[in-house]
Amino acid sequence: MSLLGHGSEALRARHRRAAFFRLFCAAMTAFGMVVLVVLLTRIWREGHAWVDWQFLSSFPSRKPELAGILSALVGTAWLVVLTALVSVPLGVGSAVYLEEYAPNNRWTRFLEVNLANLAGVPSIIYGILGLAVFVRGFGLGRSLLAGSLTLSLLVLPVIIVASREAIRTVPASFRHAAYALGATRRQAVVHHVLPAAIPGILTGVILALSRAIGETAPLVVVGAFGYVAFVPAGVLDDFTALPIQIYNWTARPQEEFHALAAAGILVLLAVLMLMNATAVWIRQRARRNRPW
Amino acid sequence: MVAAHDAPLVPRPRPEIERSEGRMEPVAATPVLEAKGVSIAYGEKVAVREVSLQFLENRITAIIGPSGCGKSTLLRAFNRMNELIGDVHTTGNFLYRGEDIYSRDVDPVQVRRRIGMVFQKPNPFPRSIFQNVAWGPAINGLALKSELPARVEEALRMAALWDEVKDRLDDSGFSLSGGQQQRLCIARTLAMEPDVILLDEPASALDPVSTAAIEDLLFELKKRYTIVIVTHNMQQAARVSDFTAFLESGKLVEFGETDQVFTRPRQKRTEDYVTGRFG
Numbered sequence: 001m002s003l004l005g006h007g008s009e010a011l012r013a014r015h016r017r018a019a020f021f022r023l024f025c026a027a028m029t030a031f032g033m034v035v036l037v038v039l040l041t042r043i044w045r046e047g048h049a050w051v052d053w054q055f056l057s058s059f060p061s062r063k064p065e066l067a068g069i070l071s072a073l074v075g076t077a078w079l080v081v082l083t084a085l086v087s088v089p090l091g092v093g094s095a096v097y098l099e100e101y102a103p104n105n106r107w108t109r110f111l112e113v114n115l116a117n118l119a120g121v122p123s124i125i126y127g128i129l130g131l132a133v134f135v136r137g138f139g140l141g142r143s144l145l146a147g148s149l150t151l152s153l154l155v156l157p158v159i160i161v162a163s164r165e166a167i168r169t170v171p172a173s174f175r176h177a178a179y180a181l182g183a184t185r186r187q188a189v190v191h192h193v194l195p196a197a198i199p200g201i202l203t204g205v206i207l208a209l210s211r212a213i214g215e216t217a218p219l220v221v222v223g224a225f226g227y228v229a230f231v232p233a234g235v236l237d238d239f240t241a242l243p244i245q246i247y248n249w250t251a252r253p254q255e256e257f258h259a260l261a262a263a264g265i266l267v268l269l270a271v272l273m274l275m276n277a278t279a280v281w282i283r284q285r286a287r288r289n290r291p292w
Numbered sequence: 293m294v295a296a297h298d299a300p301l302v303p304r305p306r307p308e309i310e311r312s313e314g315r316m317e318p319v320a321a322t323p324v325l326e327a328k329g330v331s332i333a334y335g336e337k338v339a340v341r342e343v344s345l346q347f348l349e350n351r352i353t354a355i356i357g358p359s360g361c362g363k364s365t366l367l368r369a370f371n372r373m374n375e376l377i378g379d380v381h382t383t384g385n386f387l388y389r390g391e392d393i394y395s396r397d398v399d400p401v402q403v404r405r406r407i408g409m410v411f412q413k414p415n416p417f418p419r420s421i422f423q424n425v426a427w428g429p430a431i432n433g434l435a436l437k438s439e440l441p442a443r444v445e446e447a448l449r450m451a452a453l454w455d456e457v458k459d460r461l462d463d464s465g466f467s468l469s470g471g472q473q474q475r476l477c478i479a480r481t482l483a484m485e486p487d488v489i490l491l492d493e494p495a496s497a498l499d500p501v502s503t504a505a506i507e508d509l510l511f512e513l514k515k516r517y518t519i520v521i522v523t524h525n526m527q528q529a530a531r532v533s534d535f536t537a538f539l540e541s542g543k544l545v546e547f548g549e550t551d552q553v554f555t556r557p558r559q560k561r562t563e564d565y566v567t568g569r570f571g
C-alpha cells in the first residue's frame with residue numbers, strides 16, 4: 001500500500017473544511033467588491049454626463065444646468081494646502097521627538113497610547129472642538145483657516161503614527177554610524193534618519209490628507225457654507241468644499257441636483273484616486289531604490 | 293592577494309615607534325585608553341564586572357571571549373556609544389590620555405571624534421562613496437569644502453580601497469562588496485583622524501580574502517593609531533594583536549602580551565578557550 005496515497009475519511013473531511021473556508025473568505029471579498037461596483041456604476045451612470053468644463057468652472061447656481069463646483073474645488077485645494085502646512089511640521093516634529101528624543105518612561109507611553117486613541121475619535125468631535133476653539137475661541141469665524149486647523153487636528157494623529165512608523169524602519173546602524181563619527185543627535189536625524197524616512201512619511205501624509213478631503217462632518221460643524229459664489233482669496237474668507245457641496249446638492253428635492261451631486265462625487269473620487277496613486281507610486285519607488 | 297597594499301601611506305606627524313620583529317616593546321608606549329574597575333549593566337543585568345585594563349599607544353589590543361561575555365559592551369563604553377542604547381549603567385573610570393571620558397564636562401561628541409568605531413556589520417550610509425567618507429569631517433568642521441576631496445582620497449588610500457573605487461566615487465556605498473563596504477567604513481573612521489580606533493568583529497561578516505586585507509590594513513594603521521579589536525577568531529587575535537584580553541561572563545580573566553596569552557596562559561580557563569576546548 002502506498003504511504004502517500006489517499007488518506008483516511010477524517011483527512012478528507014479536513015480537506016473539505018479547508019476548501020469551504022477558502023470559499024467563505026472568497027465570497028466575503030466578492031460581496032464587498034460587488035457592493036462597491038454597484039455603487040460606483042450607479043454614480044457613474046447618474047453623474048458622468050454632467051462632468052464637463054462648464055461644471056468644473058462654474059459657481060453653484062439655482063439653475064442646475066448652470067451650476068458647477070468651482071468654489072468647492074478651490075475650497076478643497078485651499079484646505080489641503082493649509083492643512084498640510086499646519087499638520088506636517090507638527091506631525092513630523094512630534095514623531096521625531098517621540099522616536100529620537102523622548103525618554104522611554106511612563107509619560108511617553110501614556111502619550112503613545114492616547115495618540116493611537118486620538119486617531120480613532122469620530123471626526124464630528126474634532127468639528128465640535130474646532131468650533132469651540134478656532135471659530136469662537138480664536139475668533140476666526142467660519143473661515144478657511146478655522147476649517148484647516150480643525151482638519152489638521154483630525155489628521156495629526158494619523159500623520160504622527162505614520163511618520164513614527166517610517167522613522168522606526170530606518171536601520172539603527174545608520175544612527176550608530178553617524179554618532180560614531182561625532183554627529184550630534186540633530187545631525188544624525190536631519191542628515192540620515194529623516195531622508196531615509198521621507199518616502200514613508202510622504203505616503204502617510206498623502207493618505208491622511210486624502211482622508212481629510214473626504215471629511216464632511218467637522219466642516220459642517222465649523223461652518224463651511226453650502227452656497228459660495230466666489231473663489232476664496234485669503235485664509236479668513238468663507239469657503240465651501242467638495243463634500244459639503246455634494247451634501248448640499250443631495251439635500252435638494254430636484255432630480256437634477258442629485259445628478260449634480262453624483263457628478264461632484266465623481267470629481268471627488270478622481271481627486272482621491274490621484275492622491276492614493278501618488279502615495280502608492282512613492283512607496284513602490286522607495287522600496288525599489290532602498291539599498292538596505 | 294588584494295590590491296591596494298601598494299597604496300602609499302600618507303605620512304602624518306606622529307611619533308613613530310621602533311618595531312622589532314613586527315612587535316613593539318611595551319615599555320616604550322603610553323596608555324591611551326584605560327579602564328579602572330569598570331562595571332556596566334543593562335538595567336539589572338550586569339554585562340561587565342570590575343574590569344581594569346589599558347590600551348597602549350600604537351598597539352593593537354584584541355578582546356576575545358565567548359559570545360555574550362560583554363566584549364561589545366566594554367568596547368562601546370570607551371566611546372560612549374552605550375548611552376545611545378538606553379538603560380545602561382556604567383561605573384568605574386574610563387580614561388582617555390588621563391582624562392575621564394565620563395566626566396560631566398566632557399562632550400560625548402568630542403569623545404567619539406577622537407575614539408572612532410567600526411561595527412561588526414558594514415554599515416555605509418545610503419550615499420555615494422565620496423559622501424560616506426566626507427560626511428564625518430564635514431559635519432565636524434575638520435576640513436574646508438575644498439579640502440574634502442584630498443581628505444577623502446587620503447582616507448581611502450589608508451583603508452586600501454582607493455584603487456578599487458577611485459573611478460566610481462559617486463556610486464552608492466551599497467554598490468560595493470561586503471569587504472569593500474567594511475573598508476569604506478574604516479576609511480570613514482580614518483577620515484576623522486581619530487586617535488584610537490575601536491573595531492567590533494570587523495571581519496566576521498567577510499570572506500577570507502577580505503579578512504586578510506583588513507588584517508594587513510591593521511598592521512599599517514597601527515603605525516599611526518591605537519587599535520582595539522574584538523574578535524571571535526583566535527587565529528586573527530594571535531596574528532594581528534600585540535596584547536590580548538580574555539573576557540568571560542563579563543570578567544577579565546587574563547590580560548597580557550598576545551604571545552604569552554596564547555602560548556603560556558596563566559589561567560586554565562584561558563588555555564581552554566584559546567586552544568578551543570571551550571564553547
Ligand SMILES: Nc1ncnc2c1ncn2[C@@H]1O[C@H](COP(=O)(O)OP(=O)(O)OP(=O)(O)O)[C@@H](O)[C@H]1O
Pocket residue numbers: 334337339357358359360361362363364365366377
Ligand atoms: N541592548 C541590550 N540590552 C540588554 N542586554 C544587552 C544588550 N546588549 C547586550 N546585552 C547583554 O549583555 C551581555 C553582553 O553582551 P555583548 O553584546 O557585550 O556580548 P559580546 O561579548 O559582544 O557577544 P558577541 O560575541 O555575541 O557579540 C549579554 O548577556 C547580552 O545579552
Ligand SMILES: [Mg+2]
Pocket residue numbers: 363364365492
Ligand atoms: Mg559583540
